Amino acid sequence: xxxxxxxxxxxxxxxxxxxxxxxxxxxxxxxxxxxxxxxxxxxxxxxxxxxxxxxxxxxxxxxxxxxxxxxxxxxxxxxxxxxxxxxxxxxxxxxxxxxxxxxxxxxxxxxxxxxxxxxxxxxxxxxxxxxxxxxxxxxxxxxxxxxxxxxxxxxxxxxxxxxxxxxxxxxx
Amino acid sequence: xxxxxxxxxxxxxxxxxxxxxxxxxxxxxxxxxxxxxxxxxxxxxxxxxxxxxxxxxxxxxxxxxxxxxxxxxxxxxxxxxxxxxxxxxxxxxxxxxxxxxxxxxxxxxxxxxxxxxxxxxxxxxxxxxxxxxxxxxxxxxxxxxxxxxxxxxxxxxxxxxxxxxxxxxxxxxxxxxxxxxxxxxxxxxxxxxxxxxxxxxxxxxxxxxxxxxxxxxxxxxxxxxxxxxxxxxxxxxxxxxxxxxxxxxxxxxxxxxxxxxxxxxxxxxxxxxxxxxxxxxxxxxxxxxxxxxxxxxxxxxxxxxxxxxxxxxxxxxxxxxxxxxxxxxxxxxxxxxxxxxxxxxxxxxxxxxxxxxxxxxxxxxxxxxxxxxxxxxxxxxxxxxxxxxxxxxxxxxxxxxxxxxxxxxxxxxxxxxxxxxxxxxxxxxxxxxxxxxxxxxxxxxxxxxxxxxxxxxxxxxxxxxxxxxxxxxxxxxxxxxxxxxxxxxxxxxxxxxxxxxxxxxxxxxxxxxxxxxxxxxxxxxxxxxxxxxxxxxxxxxxxxxxxxxxxxxxxxxxxxxxxxxxxxxxxxxxxxxxxxxxxxxxxxxxxxxxxxxxxxxxxxxxxxxxxxxxxxxxxxxxxxxxxxxxxxxxxxxxxxxxxxxxxxx
Amino acid sequence: xxxxxxxxxxxxxxxxxxxxxxxxxxxxxxxxxxxxxxxxxxxxxxxxxxxxxxxxxxxxxxxxxxxxxxxxxxxxxxxxxxxxxxxxxxxxxxxxxxxxxxxxxxxxxxxxxxxxxxxxxxxxxxxxxxxxxxxxxxxx
Numbered sequence: 001x002x003x004x005x006x007x008x009x010x011x012x013x014x015x016x017x018x019x020x021x022x023x024x025x026x027x028x029x030x031x032x033x034x035x036x037x038x039x040x041x042x043x044x045x046x047x048x049x050x051x052x053x054x055x056x057x058x059x060x061x062x063x064x065x066x067x068x069x070x071x072x073x074x075x076x077x078x079x080x081x082x083x084x085x086x087x088x089x090x091x092x093x094x095x096x097x098x099x100x101x102x103x104x105x106x107x108x109x110x111x112x113x114x115x116x117x118x119x120x121x122x123x124x125x126x127x128x129x130x131x132x133x134x135x136x137x138x139x140x141x142x143x144x145x146x147x148x149x150x151x152x153x154x155x156x157x158x159x160x161x162x163x164x165x166x167x168x169x170x171x172x
Numbered sequence: 173x174x175x176x177x178x179x180x181x182x183x184x185x186x187x188x189x190x191x192x193x194x195x196x197x198x199x200x201x202x203x204x205x206x207x208x209x210x211x212x213x214x215x216x217x218x219x220x221x222x223x224x225x226x227x228x229x230x231x232x233x234x235x236x237x238x239x240x241x242x243x244x245x246x247x248x249x250x251x252x253x254x255x256x257x258x259x260x261x262x263x264x265x266x267x268x269x270x271x272x273x274x275x276x277x278x279x280x281x282x283x284x285x286x287x288x289x290x291x292x293x294x295x296x297x298x299x300x301x302x303x304x305x306x307x308x309x310x311x312x313x314x315x316x317x318x319x320x321x322x323x324x325x326x327x328x329x330x331x332x333x334x335x336x337x338x339x340x341x342x343x344x345x346x347x348x349x350x351x352x353x354x355x356x357x358x359x360x361x362x363x364x365x366x367x368x369x370x371x372x373x374x375x376x377x378x379x380x381x382x383x384x385x386x387x388x389x390x391x392x393x394x395x396x397x398x399x400x401x402x403x404x405x406x407x408x409x410x411x412x413x414x415x416x417x418x419x420x421x422x423x424x425x426x427x428x429x430x431x432x433x434x435x436x437x438x439x440x441x442x443x444x445x446x447x448x449x450x451x452x453x454x455x456x457x458x459x460x461x462x463x464x465x466x467x468x469x470x471x472x473x474x475x476x477x478x479x480x481x482x483x484x485x486x487x488x489x490x491x492x493x494x495x496x497x498x499x500x501x502x503x504x505x506x507x508x509x510x511x512x513x514x515x516x517x518x519x520x521x522x523x524x525x526x527x528x529x530x531x532x533x534x535x536x537x538x539x540x541x542x543x544x545x546x547x548x549x550x551x552x553x554x555x556x557x558x559x560x561x562x563x564x565x566x567x568x569x570x571x572x573x574x575x576x577x578x579x580x581x582x583x584x585x586x587x588x589x590x591x592x593x594x595x596x597x598x599x600x601x602x603x604x605x606x607x608x609x610x611x612x613x614x615x616x617x618x619x620x621x622x623x624x625x626x627x628x629x630x631x632x633x634x635x636x637x638x639x640x641x642x643x644x645x646x647x648x649x650x651x652x653x654x655x656x657x658x659x660x661x662x663x664x665x666x667x668x669x670x671x672x673x674x675x676x677x678x679x680x681x682x683x684x685x686x687x688x689x690x691x692x693x694x695x696x697x698x699x700x701x702x703x704x705x706x707x708x709x710x711x712x713x714x715x716x717x718x719x720x721x722x723x724x725x726x727x728x729x730x731x732x733x734x735x736x737x738x739x740x741x742x743x744x745x746x747x748x749x750x751x752x753x754x755x756x757x758x759x760x761x762x763x764x765x766x767x768x769x770x771x772x773x774x775x776x777x778x779x780x781x782x783x784x785x786x787x788x789x790x791x792x793x794x795x796x797x798x799x800x801x802x803x804x805x806x807x808x809x810x811x812x813x814x815x816x817x818x819x820x821x
Numbered sequence: 822x823x824x825x826x827x828x829x830x831x832x833x834x835x836x837x838x839x840x841x842x843x844x845x846x847x848x849x850x851x852x853x854x855x856x857x858x859x860x861x862x863x864x865x866x867x868x869x870x871x872x873x874x875x876x877x878x879x880x881x882x883x884x885x886x887x888x889x890x891x892x893x894x895x896x897x898x899x900x901x902x903x904x905x906x907x908x909x910x911x912x913x914x915x916x917x918x919x920x921x922x923x924x925x926x927x928x929x930x931x932x933x934x935x936x937x938x939x940x941x942x943x944x945x946x947x948x949x950x951x952x953x954x955x956x957x958x959x960x961x
Contacts, residue, residue, distance in 0.1 A: 003445075003501065003502045003505035003507070004502050006449055006452075006453075006498045006501060006502070007495065007498040007499055007501070007502050010456070010494055010495060010498055011495070013542075014487070014490070014491050014495070016542070016545060016546055016549050017463065017467075017469065017487055017490075017545075018487060019545075019549035020467075020469040020470075020545045020548075020549060021467060021468075021469060021480055021483045021484060021487065022480075023469075023545070023548050023549060025468075025469065025470055025471040025544065025545070025548070025554075026471055026870075027554075028554055028867060028910070028911060028913045029553055029554060029911060029913075030911065031907065031908060031909065031910065031911040031912075032909075038909075097880075123884050127884065127885065127888055127909060128909060129909070130909040130910045130911070132867045132868045132881065132910070133868055133881075407876070409876075412871075414871055415871070471870050471871050472870055472871050473869070473870045473871050473872060511948065511949060512949070513949045513950065514946070514949055515950075516946055516950075521942075521946055524942050524945060524946070525942055528938030528939060528941060528942045529935075529938065531934075531938060532931070532934035532935045532937075532938040535930070535931075535934040536930065536931040536934055539926075539927060539930045539931070539934075540927065543918075543924075543926075543927050547923060552923045553911075553912070553923075554911070554912070554913045555912055555913065555915075555918045555919075555923075555924060555927075556865045556912075556913050556914070556915060556916050556918065557916070557918055557927065558863070558865065558871075558873070558916030558917070559862075559863075559873075559916060560863045560916050560917035561916070561917055561918060561927070561928075564917075565928075565931040566931075568931075569931060569934075569935060684844075684846070685846060685847045685848065685851075685854070686844035686845060686846050686847055687844055687845050687846070687847050688844040689841070689842075689844075690841070691841025692841050692842055692843070692844040693841070693842075693843060693844065694843065694844045695843075703844070765847070774847045775844070
């Protein structure tokens with residue numbers, strides 16, 4: 001009986017290693033899921049003097065898209081975000097690591113999918129939301145709870161799999 | 173032209189490996205001497221062609237042939253020649269070619285050094301190695317071809333990672349791979365034994381020297397990696413429980429258990445099925461390590477670029493090779509056989525205890541390394557398992573093992589008197605206790621873990637000395653004792669030295685992180701460090717700010733250290749090159765931080781007590797392995813020689 | 822005044838080496854910095870491949886170290902700092918895995934392995950004690 005033990009144990013190990021090939025050890029789930037969106041009050045890039053807080057967006061589900069002007073991967077999701085915005089999805093931008101002038105210039109150049117973009121000047125909002133890189137997109141529902149987080153560029157496939165089902169549940 | 177020749181040579185090597193992996197097996201089965209005789213020439217031929225291929229790649233690096241993609245990605249024209257050479261194995265593709273070269277090399281060595289094996293056994297051993305070579309050569313040719321071209325070739329390369337431009341990096345991968353791959357020989361012996369049905373003391377005697385030499389290389393490889401990290405990473409750390417490091421520690425632990433199990437099997441023909449399992453498991457862990465590092469399954473600073481296709485291939489190879497051999501193990505399970513008696517206190521019993529503890533430690537390292545993967549695959553989210561975990565669980569397992577290491581070599585085979593044994597151990601005990609209190613006190617205070625660590629280290633050293641004393645008392649001339657005995661003593665002494673080093677540097681290292689202007693000083697561990705400013709200093713492929721720090725030791729001697737902050741020309745990458753001054757009692761380590769404006773710099777000075785004992789201990793262990801493997805009984809002709817008279821027998 | 826300026830300058834130049842001091846620590850509060858290093862050594866840099874928060878040179882790591890420093894200055898305990906980071910980055914940020922149902926096997930595993938090893942050792946030797954086979958001679 002014990003002669004088969006090594007082979008059996010190895011088969012189990014092999015199964016896990018095989019599964020591991022399809023996982024990304026760097027993709028970290030967010031502890032914010034199901035919790036209220038962390039509060040912030042930050043200046044709006046497009047309208048100096050104005051500020052924005054997540055509480056202002058209550059009543060309708062919305063996306064928070066964290067990006068930065070120097071981030072090349074962010075450009076890849078830009079087209080898709082424009083489509084979403086055109087379809088009526090509320091997207092708010094968070095300019096990570098404070099390069100306000102660059103950010104404004106870029107949006108003017110390539111177009112903005114954002115209802116507005118806030119400027120995370122001291123980096124506090126980024127830390128509170130557990131941002132680890134750009135781009136990242138959060139889904140916040142009508143009641144202000146974080147429902148989903150995606151690291152990396154947003155595309156139709158990810159949106160359909162992760163965000164759309166949640167948006168349907170709690171309608172706009 | 174040359175790269176294409178290299179590529180072609182690899183293909184021929186693959187074909188030879190196929191021949192080597194099939195015909196001899198058929199010959200061994202049917203007793204056909206001609207088929208069996210194919211094995212040796214095929215193995216030698218395979219080695220020749222792989223060496224040719226490796227030479228072709230090295231040539232491309234040395235001549236800066238940037239039309240070869242691998243050279244363009246990893247080298248740079250201003251790179252000093254030695255690093256242009258080591259860049260050959262500085263990438264995934266190159267290091268796989270190195271692996272294949274080592275495999276072919278070990279196989280060829282077998283044809284030279286194992287002439288006395290029965291023909292059928294030799295055929296099977298070489299056959300297994302041939303099949304393993306087919307797997308790896310296939311991997312290189314299918315997914316990791318180092319000879320891919322870039323048309324047009326770029327004018328210069330992307331440069332080698334500055335961290336790799338160091339003497340440690342020159343030697344660490346070759347030594348490590350000699351170890352990993354060396355265990356394939358033991359593996360081949362195990363399968364040959366299962367296939368041929370002969371698994372006895374003679375088999376153990378054939379296998380043991382090969383295993384010990386592989387273990388020796390792995391020990392050197394791991395020590396070099398640790399030494400390199402210590403010098404290059406800028407703050408003197410030497411072990412981080414990173415998955416890559418664990419991937420080398422696991423086969424090392426298994427290999428250590430294996431050489432001890434083989435001792436029992438050679439001497440008394442016991443624990444056959446366990447030893448055989450260990451032989452397969454050790455090589456399996458080498459393969460597992462290869463998989464973990466190259467597949468992207470675990471997150472590691474050391475990982476090569478991830479490619480799922482490669483991961484899948486290696487996993488398949490792992491599954492076939494290990495799954496196949498464990499299946500063979502189950503089908504031809506060498507159970508039964510005579511059960512020899514031995515007492516609760518005996519060499520056999522303690523060696524079995526050694527194995528139990530080593531395997532428990534091995535299982536623990538594996539558990540910690542793979543746990544994040546386990547949880548993620550089962551959908552339980554992500555956890556991180558890092559040094560706090562490993563440090564907490566590993567050392568309690570190792571402590572009893574170290575205790576046994578002091579007792580075991582003094583214990584007679586079969587049946588030992590506990591009281592007589594205890595009597596022999598009272599001097600090591602007293603000495604260990606004394607030093608365990610004195611040394612920590614001298615360094616600043618009695619920390620419990622430090623006391624325990626020093627105690628165990630000196631305990632082991634004491635046991636070694638008692639072993640020599642007992643041999644003298646029996647009238648033996650020390651230098652006439654068999655090298656197997658010397659090997660055991662030296663290796664264990666090395667272990668003791670290593671333990672003392674680790675204990676003291678972990679408990680009593682000190683550092684100061686200061687802002688220094690010209691003429692400022694800082695005191696640490698009785699030394700005065702005076703900063704004399706920094707100036708520009710060009711290197712072959714970098715520009716550096718080179719600082720001068722004058723050190724006055726407590727005894728008055730003066731030293732000058734030159735820490736640097738380098739900026740490499742090709743990529744603009746920055747690196748800190750610490751200045752290290754090594755002595756028996758510890759290292760002085762100075763690292764340059766940020767330029768603070770004017771002539772002021774932030775500087776970090778460290779005192780690392782006894783850190784040199786780590787590498788010295790590892791070197792002694794390796795030397796012990798070499799001595800043990802060169803024992804005359806392995807080179808004796810034909811007749812079964814008696815195992816050497818060991819102390820306490 | 823001008824007549825004295827050159828001698829004064831000369832004396833000042835000679836006196837300057839005497840101004841070389843015991844180098845001040847890099848950190849403004851060395852004790853706090855020690856605490857910071859000790860705490861962040863056990864925390865993971867979430868954007869790195871496998872580095873601790875203490876040693877990583879990534880920009881976010883530096884930001885987080887500054888954040889921790891600020892929290893410590895506010896008087897938060899080590900536990901509070903860890904919980905602060907856990908709330909934002911999850912258990913992933915801890916290099917010492919928490920002891921909860923999902924990690925029981927991890928933390929109890931080593932003791933389990935030791936137990937199994939010990940048991941196997943015990944059984945193997947007892948079997949030898951009971952063996953009725955004639956005892957083996959050490960040489961043959």
